[in-house]
Amino acid sequence: MSIRNNNEGSSAMRFALAAVLVAAQSVSAFAADVPATSTVDAVTVFLSGAEVTRLAKVKLDKGENTIILGDVPASAVPGSIRVEGKATGKIEIGSVDTARKLLQREESQAADVKRKELEDRVEQLKDERSTIDAQAQAAAIQKKLIANLAELPKRRPSSDTAPGAGEDWQKILSLIPQAAGESGKLALDAQQKIRAIDRSIKDLKNQLASLAPAKTQQTEIRVFVFAQTPVDADLTIRYQVPNANWAPIYDARLQTGTKTEPPKLTLSRRAAISQKSGEDWTGVSLQLSTSRPSDGASAPALDTQFVDYEQPPRPVAAAPASANFELAKRDRLADGRALAGAAAPPPVEQQADEVAAPEPVVETVAKLESAPFEATFEVPGRTTVAGNGDAKRVLLMADDIEPALGSRAVPKLDSNAYLYATLKIAKGTPLLPGRVYLFRDGTFVGTGDVPLLPPGEEYKLGFGIDDQVKVKHAVLEEKRGESGIISTSHVDSRSFRVNVKNLHERPINVTILDRVPVSQNDEIKVEYTGRATPTMQNVDDRRGVVAFEAKLDPDEEKILEYGYRISWPASKSIVYGP
Numbered sequence: 247m248s249i250r251n252n253n254e255g256s257s258a259m260r261f262a263l264a265a266v267l268v269a270a271q272s273v274s275a276f277a278a279d280v281p282a283t284s285t286v287d288a289v290t291v292f293l294s295g296a297e298v299t300r301l302a303k304v305k306l307d308k309g310e311n312t313i314i315l316g317d318v319p320a321s322a323v324p325g326s327i328r329v330e331g332k333a334t335g336k337i338e339i340g341s342v343d344t345a346r347k348l349l350q351r352e353e354s355q356a357a358d359v360k361r362k363e364l365e366d367r368v369e370q371l372k373d374e375r376s377t378i379d380a381q382a383q384a385a386a387i388q389k390k391l392i393a394n395l396a397e398l399p400k401r402r403p404s405s406d407t408a409p410g411a412g413e414d415w416q417k418i419l420s421l422i423p424q425a426a427g428e429s430g431k432l433a434l435d436a437q438q439k440i441r442a443i444d445r446s447i448k449d450l451k452n453q454l455a456s457l458a459p460a461k462t463q464q465t466e467i468r469v470f471v472f473a474q475t476p477v478d479a480d481l482t483i484r485y486q487v488p489n490a491n492w493a494p495i496y497d498a499r500l501q502t503g504t505k506t507e508p509p510k511l512t513l514s515r516r517a518a519i520s521q522k523s524g525e526d527w528t529g530v531s532l533q534l535s536t537s538r539p540s541d542g543a544s545a546p547a548l549d550t551q552f553v554d555y556e557q558p559p560r561p562v563a564a565a566p567a568s569a570n571f572e573l574a575k576r577d578r579l580a581d582g583r584a585l586a587g588a589a590a591p592p593p594v595e596q597q598a599d600e601v602a603a604p605e606p607v608v609e610t611v612a613k614l615e616s617a618p619f620e621a622t623f624e625v626p627g628r629t630t631v632a633g634n635g636d637a638k639r640v641l642l643m644a645d646d647i648e649p650a651l652g653s654r655a656v657p658k659l660d661s662n663a664y665l666y667a668t669l670k671i672a673k674g675t676p677l678l679p680g681r682v683y684l685f686r687d688g689t690f691v692g693t694g695d696v697p698l699l700p701p702g703e704e705y706k707l708g709f710g711i712d713d714q715v716k717v718k719h720a721v722l723e724e725k726r727g728e729s730g731i732i733s734t735s736h737v738d739s740r741s742f743r744v745n746v747k748n749l750h751e752r753p754i755n756v757t758i759l760d761r762v763p764v765s766q767n768d769e770i771k772v773e774y775t776g777r778a779t780p781t782m783q784n785v786d787d788r789r790g791v792v793a794f795e796a797k798l799d800p801d802e803e804k805i806l807e808y809g810y811r812i813s814w815p816a817s818k819s820i821v822y823g824p
Contacts, residue, residue, distance in 0.1 A: 279312050301482060306476065309472065314469075334479075339470070378436050378443070462524075496677075498514075516642060519532075532629040651668075652666045653757070676699060677699040684709055722743050725739055736819075755797050771812065772810060
């Protein structure tokens with residue numbers, strides 16, 4: 247009885263196990279690999295790095311599916327990859343795996359066909375070149391034979407040759423020029439054909455080199471999903487790449503105005519975008535953000551600082567070469583991080599959008615979205631940025647400003663005055679550090695750099711030599727002597743005169759800069775002398791630098807007389823610094 251029960255139990259277990267295996271096979275039958283192709287749709291470029299958004303469409307059967315995406319570049323940061331989507335039915339994403347593999351890219355499949363055509367054409371041209379080489383060699387041999395034939399009449403006839411039985415040299419010599427011309431023409435024709443074939447082969451090899459490689463290192467993304475019903479799904483893949491950035495550049499166009507028209511300044515903000523992410527961004531929706539996601543998000547930590555009595559110096563062994571190399575490498579990396587996103591590549595002229603005649607050609611501007619901690623510029627339309635590092639230049643926005651013009655001179659160093667425009671940054675987004683290209687009355691006058699300027703701050707931009715302000719500098723007195731009866735001391739006195747005249751049609755603010763020596767010792771006394779009093783001292787936090795400011799009407803001239811007196815003990819001598 248017990249045996250029969252055991253047999254019945256064993257049969258039940260075998261039946262249950264078979265049912266489980268059948269169920270597992272039925273579930274695995276529904277699981278499938280679904281290759282998918284994605285395209286870059288949108289990119290947000292930061293001052294360092296970028297976030298790329300790709301779109302893909304897939305059809306999924308009911309059950310488990312593995313969506314395989316192989317067109318994401320190898321530079322994608324694995325931890326930044328996110329997959330989202332919408333579908334016609336309910337699907338669940340189980341996991342997302344990434345791996346770097348050598349994969350066949352879609353563009354390289356088409357390149358394989360083109361590569362085969364180019365390689366066949368190169369082989370065909372090489373065969374043609376071999377044939378023409380033989381033609382050139384035959385012409386060279388023929389030319390040599392003709393040259394030898396021309397030398398035969400110069401040889402003495404042999405003793406056994408009967409008189410009158412020799413060659414008809416007159417007839418032979420008349421044929422030599424014709425034969426030489428034909429052989430020369432044949433050789434020249436061969437050389438021309440060889441040059442043409444060599445150029446064609448070089449062009450074809452350049453085209454071969456520019457084709458996408460058959461396989462490239464890519465990031466393969468495997469998305470494991472479960473679909474309750476057959477569905478169509480639209481996937482969104484987001485990831486960050488490090489080798490991308492944009493740098494601000496500016497055009498400052500100043501119209502100096504006339505007697506009746508005030509000056510006007512147009513400040514155009516542009517962006518130079520470049521990237522080497524391993525993929526081209528073709529026809530994408532482009533945004534530029536002022537944030538730096540790669541920078542640290544927290545303040546640095548402070549370590550404990552101790553104070554103790556100074557210890558006697560100990561001999562220190564020289565650091566090994568490897569340690570010095572590591573320190574230098576670490577310094578270079580730190581310098582690279584400090585300069586990332588700050589330097590601007592050489593500017594690339596952007597073509598203006600086409601508009602119907604006779605309307606003037608204008609540039610579209612980006613849409614600005616400001617946030618408390620960053621600003622984002624949305625570039626209008628669709629933009630293409632190549633992945634080879636070439637800069638793409640786009641216009642972000644342009645502001646019309648009524649500047650205050652002024653002239654500044656340092657007559658001790660330069661007899662020219664320089665025109666400056668004071669501008670005030672409008673409310674909204676700050677002015678980021680970058681290179682500025684300066685134009686005055688339609689003429690390019692040079693370049694400069696602007697620092698980080700928050701909204702509402704004023705800044706002076708120089709626009710070259712101001713020919714309408716004349717400055718003359720003269721030394722009135724320069725003498726040394728001694729003072730005192732009992733305790734003598736040395737004295738150095740110097741005084742100067744500056745004449746400045748305004749030839750503009752409008753009043754202008756003029757600033758004259760000079761310097762007074764700064765004592766580095768209590769025994770050295772420096773006294774300011776002269777009738778003109780500086781309006782500013784320690785200009786731009788530079789000790790001893792003074793400024794004289796005045797508003798001059800048209801044709802008004804102002805004379806400044808000023809100087810200084812230095813005294814010090816007679817037993818010592820002084821030196822002037824740079």
